[in-house]
Amino acid sequence: MVVLETKPDDRPTTGPAHSADGKRGAGRKKPRSPVRWALLGVLFVVMIVPIYLLVVNAFKSQQDILDNPFSIPLGKLTFAHMSAAISSPQFNVIGGYGFTLFLVVVVDVLCILLAGPAAYVIARSLKRRTQLVLLYFLAGTFIPGAAVIIPVIYVLREVGLANTVTGLIAHDVASTLPVSIxxxxxxxxxxxxxxxxxxxxxxxxxYRTFWTIVFPLMRPAVVTVLILNSIGIWNDFVSPQILLSPSSGHYTVTTAIYAGISQYSTDLTKVFPNLLLAVAPVVIFFIYMQRHIISGLTVGAVKG
Structure with missing residues (x-):
């Protein structure tokens, strides 16, 4: 009978001590750079201070705003100014919600109907001229919207759409197509x-392949495009202000705020509540939908 002895050097080195060391080594994280935390802190302050001032001063009196705009006088906060802004017959930002939502819905629908098939043809074609078309659309993303607003006015005037809602919709659809495609x-x-x-x-x-098979698979990208376009149209000021004159009788949220501020330039109790009413919906919408934006932007970045 032969007895096999194991030498001390032959014992496995994967015992609890070694595994614990390995776990400790794997669990160690690289310390975050103080510069990174400093930059994040500065960015947070830059973004949160305007929101703080807007929210706090919307419920304060004129004198409290002028004396110390950063203070929170708990005993003097009032909802009277907010109620007046909602029910004001001269300047009611709530009234601009309807027209702005109408623009958002119409532009989003037309953008999807046009950008979807165009992107499908470009993505499935390997021809050089098709890729040139994509570059042509991408060129539109590098041109500032304010730089082309004057030529747009002349074009709309030539086709008889100047100072009309149809002309504004056509401009908004054209401006959203490059990024969407x-x-x-x-x-x-x-x-x-x-x-x-x-x-x-x-x-x-x-045509049927795209709308019945490919388009349902594009849900993350479609949601991302809808969110980005909706926020852009809601916050747009230059286009509706220039393409729609006051005589048209149509005001978006941003143009209504501008009209109110110019009328009540010294009455901060009307300015801050109306600004808060205009900003609150889009901020809440963005916070709720931000995960869809991130997933939609990244899902097409790496080909599976």
Missing amino acids: FLFVGFIRTIPVDIDHAATIDGAGR
């Missing part, structure tokens, strides 16, 4: 072409 193209390229081939074998045309 760019995002759609990047996402569609992650969808396998075999899906298109299978639909073709089943007798579906390209």
